[in-house]
Amino acid sequence: MKITFLGGTCAIGKSAVAVKTGETTVVLDYGVAMDGVPSFPMHIAPRDVDLVIVTHAHLDHSGAVPLFHVSRPIPVYATPVTFDLMELLLNDFLRLSGYYLPYEYLDTKTMFEFSRPLRYGEKVSVKDVEFTLVNAGHIPGSAQVLLEAEGKRILYTGDINDVDTCLLKGAFRDYGPLDAVIIESTYADEEHPERDDLEKEFVESILEVVEGGGKVLVPAFSVGRSQEVLTVLTKWRFEYPMAVDGMAVDATQIFLKHVDWLRDPELFKKAVRAAKWVSGWKDRRLLLKKECVIIAPAGMLKGGTAVFYAEKLAKSGNNAIYLVSYQIPGTPGRELLEKGRFVIGGKIRKVKAKVKRFDFSSHIGMSGFKRLLKELEGNPVVYAVHGEPEKCAALCRYARELGLEAHVPKVGDVYEV
Ligand SMILES: [Zn+2]
Ligand SMILES: [Zn+2]
Incomplete structure (x- = not known):
């Protein structure tokens, strides 16, 4: 052939x-x-x-x-x-x-x-x-x-x-x-980091921020990565509010329909029950009033609701933006990671929030x-x-x-x- x-x-x-x-x-x-x-x-x-x-x-x-x-x-x-x-x-x-x-x-x-x-x-x-x-x-x-x-x-x-x-x-x-x-x-x-160490470091970094009264944005792809982050937090018994926004919500519905294709259906269902599902601007504004983790697409901040949250969270050193995927050169996510800058209100500005990448490949x-x-x-x-x-x-x-x-x-x- x-x-x-x-x-x-x-x-x-x-x-x-x-x-x-x-x-x-x-x-x-x-x-x-x-x-x-x-x-x-x-x-x-x-x-x-x-x-x-x-x-x-x-x-x-x-x-x-x-x-x-x-x-x-x-x-x-x-x-x-x-x-x-x-x-x-x-x-x-x-x-x-x-x-x-x-x-x-x-x-x-x-x-x-x-x-x-x-x-x-x-x-x-x-x-x-x-x-x-x-x-x-x-x-x-x-x-x-x-x-x-x-x-x-x-x-x-x-x-x-x-x-x-x-x-x-x-x-x-x-x-x-x-x-x-x-x-x-x-x-x-x-080489990717050892999965268990990575999860531990990720959850600890998030805890540090929310326990200090801050909010964490995790920009993530809608299909797979968003749900992985949610499941990791649930597995490590994270107890602060977790919210999921954008197309990640629709993808999660699809995963729920096919839950037997996942490694641990019970853990996934538990993660889904624990999360808050954002459905509009009222939810988004309410979310930003207290400490929490927000998982939202797009993963490289090229659009989606993650951009809205990034603009809000960037202004305070109490908050964090934790990236969980590779950032292609030229994307806003790469710019943020390398230079600590992000476009806020139409202007490039220095970001005060903590920024870090975790290799959840x-x-x-x-x-x-x-x-x-x-x-x-x-x-x-x-x-x-x-x-x-x-x-x-x-x-x-x-x-x-x-x-x-x-x-x-x-x-x-x-x-x-
Ligand atoms: Zn692929
Ligand atoms: Zn591919």
């Missing part, structure tokens, strides 16, 4: 891979890149595609899938959680960027009509291809794809996290013998990658994608040190397996 890389090579954004066998063409993810105007993976004619498999709902993996449904219905396979989250994220994407998108709301509706929800481990056969989704540990419902055809087995990891978090179990890694592995490389040469780190590669059976060829060029190169280096053939593909490259 042939693997064609359609996007998401040497970069994060517009992940897309086509696998072509004698009878079937499968597209694995078809995402968008969102730096500025949305951009799309390499074109593949919908008439040439038999099915699409989506690993998870993040738009860099799912945002371009409805493009296939402009001209022709094609079955799309993913977990039920992924489909529900895609609905939330695609509708929001259409609302914000619809003007730039070559598909419309109706095309997403067609896509959902042709959705084929799958559980982890469920085997599917389409013509000469057989595939299974297994846990990726990245966000709820996220999956890796194990695909078998013409006597070959390939693994596409999508985005993975190998360690257990409060929300999810670490990624499934009992793959069996493989001929090819397409693997993400986001943090290939970076949902991606596998350096030692995780090395362990995963070492455990691979069958001497597979490794293709490093979804990362800056130097990250993909680092991943290839680890693979080659283990005697595996490894490549950093470019968009349009075709490999025979």
Whole structure:
């Protein structure tokens, strides 16, 4: 079979891979890149595609899938959680960027009509291809794809996290013998802190602020990170008010509907009961009257209600803004972290509140990658994608040190397996 890389090579954004066998063409993810105007993976004619498999709902993996449904219905396979989250994220994407998108709301509706929800481990056969989704540990419902055809087995990891978090179990890694592995490389040469230490430090830092009468803003992505923060605080018996705002509220509703996909459904339900759900400006203003933690998107302060809270909290050294994800250079979050500045009332101002970043990554780190590669059976060829060029190169280096053939593909490259 042939693997064609359609996007998401040497970069994060517009992940897309086509696998072509004698009878079937499968597209694995078809995402968008969102730096500025949305951009799309390499074109593949919908008439040439038999099915699409989506690993998870993040738009860099799912945002371009409805493009296939402009001209022709094609079955799309993913977990039920992924489909529900895609609905939330695609509708929001259409609302914000619809003007730039070559598909419309109706095309997403067609896509959902042709959705084929799958559980982890469920085997599917389409013509000469057989595939299974297994846990990726990245966000709820996220999956890796194990695909078998013409006597070959390939693994596409999508985005993975190998360690257990409060929300999810670490990624499934009992793959069996493989001929090819397409693997993400986001943090290939970076180590994440030990999860338990990180949680402890995070909760203690928050306690210090609220016990001193201050308020803490945690800007976080709506899907996954917001709920992880809430669950971490609940696990460590945090007793001050916790509030959740913005699209994180809708994502939480979806997680509640699929609570059995989470690592600890009871802990999650407890966290949801403990939180206050912000539903309007009156709630927001009331919240700011006493000490509390506010979890609100966007994670890099590029918009959303987090911006409102950041403007209010920034003015006092009693408060804190604790970032919980990587901050892309050029974003307001990065500016805040590096220079302690934020735009308040239209002007750039010095921020008095404490600012710190806690590395709650949902991606596998350096030692995780090395362990995963070492455990691979069958001497597979490794293709490093979804990362800056130097990250993909680092991943290839680890693979080659283990005697595996490894490549950093470019968009349009075709490999025979
Ligand atoms: Zn992702
Ligand atoms: Zn991704």
